[in-house]
Amino acid sequence: MLEARNLSVEFASRGRRARAVDGVNLAVGAGEIVALVGESGCGKTTLARTLLGLEKPAGGEVFYDGKPLSYKARELKAYRRRVQLVLQDPTGSLNPRQTVYEAVAEGPRIHKLPDEEKVVADALSRAGLRPPERFFLRYPHELSGGQRQRVVIAGALALNPDVLIADEPVASLDASVRGEILALLLRLRDDLGLSALVVTHDLGLAWNIADRVAVMYLGRIVESGPTEQVLQSPQHPYTKALLSVLPESPEKIVLTGEPPDPTRIPSGCRFHPRCQVVFGDCRTVPLQILPAAETQQAACHLLKLDG
Amino acid sequence: MSVTWTRRKRSLLRFWADYRGHKAGVVGLAVLLVAVLLALIAPLFIDAGVTNVVRGTGEKLAPPSWDAPLGTDESGRSVLLMVWWGSRTSLLIGFLAALLSMVIGTVLGIVAGHFRGWIGAVVLRVTDWFLVLPSLVTALVLAAILGGSTTTIIVAIGVTSWPSTARLIRAQTLAVEARPYIERSTALGGGHWHITTRHVLPNVAPLLLASTTLEVASAIVTESTLAFLGISANKTSWGTMLRGSYDWGAATSGAWWYILVPGLCIVTVVMAFTLCGRALETVLNPRLRSAR
Amino acid sequence: MSLLELDDVSVTYRIAGGEVPAVRGVSLALNAGEALGIVGESGSGKSSLAMAILRLLPRDARTGGRILLDGDDVLTMTWGRLRAVRWAEASIVFQGAQHGLNPVRRIGEQIAEPLLVHKLAGPEKARRRVAELLDQVGLPAWRAKSYPHELSGGQRQRVMIAMALACEPRLIIADEPTTALDVMVQAQVLTLIKELVAAEDIALLMISHDLSVLADLCDRLAVMYAGRVVETGPSGGAFAHPYSRALSAAFPTIGDPASRLAPKGLGGDPPDPAELPSGCVFHPRCPVALESCSTVNIDLRPAGDRRTAACVLVGEEV
Numbered sequence: 001m002l003e004a005r006n007l008s009v010e011f012a013s014r015g016r017r018a019r020a021v022d023g024v025n026l027a028v029g030a031g032e033i034v035a036l037v038g039e040s041g042c043g044k045t046t047l048a049r050t051l052l053g054l055e056k057p058a059g060g061e062v063f064y065d066g067k068p069l070s071y072k073a074r075e076l077k078a079y080r081r082r083v084q085l086v087l088q089d090p091t092g093s094l095n096p097r098q099t100v101y102e103a104v105a106e107g108p109r110i111h112k113l114p115d116e117e118k119v120v121a122d123a124l125s126r127a128g129l130r131p132p133e134r135f136f137l138r139y140p141h142e143l144s145g146g147q148r149q150r151v152v153i154a155g156a157l158a159l160n161p162d163v164l165i166a167d168e169p170v171a172s173l174d175a176s177v178r179g180e181i182l183a184l185l186l187r188l189r190d191d192l193g194l195s196a197l198v199v200t201h202d203l204g205l206a207w208n209i210a211d212r213v214a215v216m217y218l219g220r221i222v223e224s225g226p227t228e229q230v231l232q233s234p235q236h237p238y239t240k241a242l243l244s245v246l247p248e249s250p251e252k253i254v255l256t257g258e259p260p261d262p263t264r265i266p267s268g269c270r271f272h273p274r275c276q277v278v279f280g281d282c283r284t285v286p287l288q289i290l291p292a293a294e295t296q297q298a299a300c301h302l303l304k305l306d307g
Numbered sequence: 308m309s310v311t312w313t314r315r316k317r318s319l320l321r322f323w324a325d326y327r328g329h330k331a332g333v334v335g336l337a338v339l340l341v342a343v344l345l346a347l348i349a350p351l352f353i354d355a356g357v358t359n360v361v362r363g364t365g366e367k368l369a370p371p372s373w374d375a376p377l378g379t380d381e382s383g384r385s386v387l388l389m390v391w392w393g394s395r396t397s398l399l400i401g402f403l404a405a406l407l408s409m410v411i412g413t414v415l416g417i418v419a420g421h422f423r424g425w426i427g428a429v430v431l432r433v434t435d436w437f438l439v440l441p442s443l444v445t446a447l448v449l450a451a452i453l454g455g456s457t458t459t460i461i462v463a464i465g466v467t468s469w470p471s472t473a474r475l476i477r478a479q480t481l482a483v484e485a486r487p488y489i490e491r492s493t494a495l496g497g498g499h500w501h502i503t504t505r506h507v508l509p510n511v512a513p514l515l516l517a518s519t520t521l522e523v524a525s526a527i528v529t530e531s532t533l534a535f536l537g538i539s540a541n542k543t544s545w546g547t548m549l550r551g552s553y554d555w556g557a558a559t560s561g562a563w564w565y566i567l568v569p570g571l572c573i574v575t576v577v578m579a580f581t582l583c584g585r586a587l588e589t590v591l592n593p594r595l596r597s598a599r
Numbered sequence: 600m601s602l603l604e605l606d607d608v609s610v611t612y613r614i615a616g617g618e619v620p621a622v623r624g625v626s627l628a629l630n631a632g633e634a635l636g637i638v639g640e641s642g643s644g645k646s647s648l649a650m651a652i653l654r655l656l657p658r659d660a661r662t663g664g665r666i667l668l669d670g671d672d673v674l675t676m677t678w679g680r681l682r683a684v685r686w687a688e689a690s691i692v693f694q695g696a697q698h699g700l701n702p703v704r705r706i707g708e709q710i711a712e713p714l715l716v717h718k719l720a721g722p723e724k725a726r727r728r729v730a731e732l733l734d735q736v737g738l739p740a741w742r743a744k745s746y747p748h749e750l751s752g753g754q755r756q757r758v759m760i761a762m763a764l765a766c767e768p769r770l771i772i773a774d775e776p777t778t779a780l781d782v783m784v785q786a787q788v789l790t791l792i793k794e795l796v797a798a799e800d801i802a803l804l805m806i807s808h809d810l811s812v813l814a815d816l817c818d819r820l821a822v823m824y825a826g827r828v829v830e831t832g833p834s835g836g837a838f839a840h841p842y843s844r845a846l847s848a849a850f851p852t853i854g855d856p857a858s859r860l861a862p863k864g865l866g867g868d869p870p871d872p873a874e875l876p877s878g879c880v881f882h883p884r885c886p887v888a889l890e891s892c893s894t895v896n897i898d899l900r901p902a903g904d905r906r907t908a909a910c911v912l913v914g915e916e917v
């Protein structure tokens with residue numbers, strides 16, 4: 001349904017070119033929840049923004065419903081009815097001078113949808129704010145963090161989209177509230193057939209709600225596949241390390257060094273400077289870009305040896 | 308939508324409660340209201356005739372007396388009546404020039420802040436260029452070229468005083484556009500017009516109100532300065548009165564009332580506008596408010 | 600005697616129109632060489648509690664009860680004594696490593712500052728001590744010459760830890776030390792804290808909203824909700840209080856089929872400290888609340904295996 005083909009995005013960073021996204025294939029099917037996992041600076045947020053058309057790719061294309069995304073203002077506006085965004089910080093995502101009603105009605109007003117009040121009321125109740133009329137005239141600062149995030153989600157739902165792209169949707173919420181918001185995403189998928197791409201650093205969250213997981217490192221997907229397989233029998237050393245630092249895991253693989261710098265991508269396998277099982281080929285031979293496949297796959301030289 | 312109206316009323320009341328906490332602001336507002344009211348009702352009692360040289364009936368440069376409570380000028384006209392009538396021109400020029408400057412400054416400021424590409428860069432350079440121009444000299448030249456009418460003076464002041472407003476609005480626009488709700492709005496499909504009018508403008512409006520109030524004060528001062536330097540609309544204003552007092556050597560001949568009265572009028576009104584502006588700034592700027 | 604003993608500590612903020620209780624009657628004890636974790640959500644009072652221990656709260660806060668550090672009550676101490684305590688006996692690591700460092704001074708100078716100010720060392724000895732501290736937190740000695748902006752977030756947090764260690768304190772209070780950091784860097788910093796605590800016999804009071812981080816690092820846990828401790832016990836064991844259970848369910852174990860495609864959370868929101876519910880403050884959100892919960896408040900009571908919990912159901916089970 002929503003697909004990135006060979007997508008790359010570049011920034012100018014302190015005079016150097018940074019490839020924040022460097023060749024990514026990723027597909028989100030209808031009614032599917034995909035978790036995009038990685039550390040900060042790995043390019044996951046940039047990838048999400050590019051899928052939304054907020055950023056123009058330097059190479060590759062975004063496909064929606066089999067058609068490449070056009071960056072002409074009118075077509076982009078039509079696209080935005082289909083693919084919607086939920087940001088990490090619900091407090092910042094809402095204009096403090098607008099009431100809940102105005103915030104949710106913003107999308108319908110932009111797209112001139114009929115029956116504005118009914119659309120808003122429906123969206124709010126679908127996002128779990130019931131009865132919706134009670135929330136219409138509240139201001140964001142009068143709501144709790146969880147309620148604010150529901151308002152943001154309602155604002156996206158008001159356009160009746162097919163895909164929701166959520167960037168760390170619960171990272172700034174309290175732990176006890178988090179589960180409810182995630183359950184809401186799952187319910188929206190079940191009731192409305194809504195697909196979602198959830199960008200997160202939290203593997204537990206992926207386990208909670210995602211059908212598939214894609215692990216990103218320095219602008220590339222290094223491993224992807226069904227959640228159970230990727231998280232329970234990871235293939236890539238980076239995925240293994242990420243899983244191993246979780247509190248319950250018995251044996252920790254703590255990677256040394258800092259998150260890498262997209263202006264200086266290492267030669268060969270881009271993970272080799274921090275990899276715990278590095279060998280000859282890793283330093284020099286670049287890896288193929290992973291295709292957008294359903295099954296489990298990882299970009300690592302070791303796997304080729306086994307195969 | 309009556310509920311929305313209640314909300315608005317409530318927030319207006321809250322604003323008034325906050326504003327009332329600033330004594331200086333309340334005093335300024337009271338002075339302003341009196342000044343504006345007097346200027347508005349002037350035609351009910353007097354007419355432009357009081358500034359007519361021919362109709363000057365009193366003694367020339369007479370000190371305050373029962374007939375002319377604030378003395379007379381070189382043609383025997385009552386200073387009190389002239390100041391009253393002149394307030395109309397001074398305040399009109401002050402308000403309209405500030406309005407013009409605010410409109411130019413807001414539009415260019417938002418454009419410079421919103422469009423990050425070459426458009427923004429060009430607007431910013433133009434703003435900087437106007438900022439370093441000595442605005443009084445520019446206004447003098449402009450008024451001299453365009454000829455003397457009230458409109459000319461307003462344009463001359465408005466066109467030279469907008470850059471600081473533009474700078475302020477640009478900075479505020481940048482701050483607002485860094486907020487995530489702008490990104491959310493873009494993702495909802497909002498275009499440039501939507502984002503600038505629905506999100507940026509409401510957020511800069513309070514700041515704008517405060518800065519415009521201060522701008523009126525400075526426009527009144529500029530008008531007086533221009534008049535004093537000889538550029539005026541040939542209508543009596545506080546500035547032209549000062550000019551007259553200078554021309555007729557009021558200071559050397561001891562006619563203190565001729566200098567002091569229009570001078571005090573300018574100081575009082577400008578002070579009142581400044582007090583209001585500062586109070587508005589404190590009440591409307593959330594950052595200053597939280598620091599309290 | 601415990602190194603740190605909190606006895607019925609309360610913190611109340613005075614605000615316009617009344618008082619808001621942030622911490623309500625907390626009693627805890629921490630021994631040398633022990634790590635105690637305090638977990639709670641925003642507004643649970645955990646940070647106010649941490650700040651109260653070194654009297655770092657703003658002026659409009661009032662602290663009650665007793666805070667005994669080595670038998671001395673921090674709350675009644677003279678300012679001179681308090682200052683001595685703050686640099687020599689207990690130090691605090693805040694979450695914002697970005698803001699805790701002065702951006703225009705080299706980090707070596709900043710680490711050495713307390714040593715030089717209190718004349719614990721001359722310039723030469725201080726320089727050696729800085730190198731030693733940097734080594735302890737896993738940074739090369741030449742980093743002393745760097746400015747904060749030249750370091751990554753994880754490195755800055757290491758510098759903050761080095762600063763906390765400079766005067767060899769016996770107690771370290773860490774308030775969300777890893778919150779802003781990435782998973783991998785967080786793991787590095789946590790491993791470091793763990794090693795230091797074990798090697799130096801330091802008592803650690805660690806405060807976090809992230810139960811999984813604390814469970815890994817601390818020997819004992821205290822769970823706070825709306826200003827009270829609702830449960831204490833060894834980390835690792837099963838929780839007794841329904842709030843603690845809900846909290847721990849919010850951090851799923853990967854591979855656990857029960858949490859797969861079934862995120863768990865609590866309905867409602869943490870209560871407003873200015874308008875606390877009656878009875879047990881947790882009852883409006885409690886999945887197993889009884890009728891009596893809305894009227895009767897329960898104090899901490901034994902719940903087996905060195906565990907206490909403030910829940911009416913706990914007494915019945917034991």
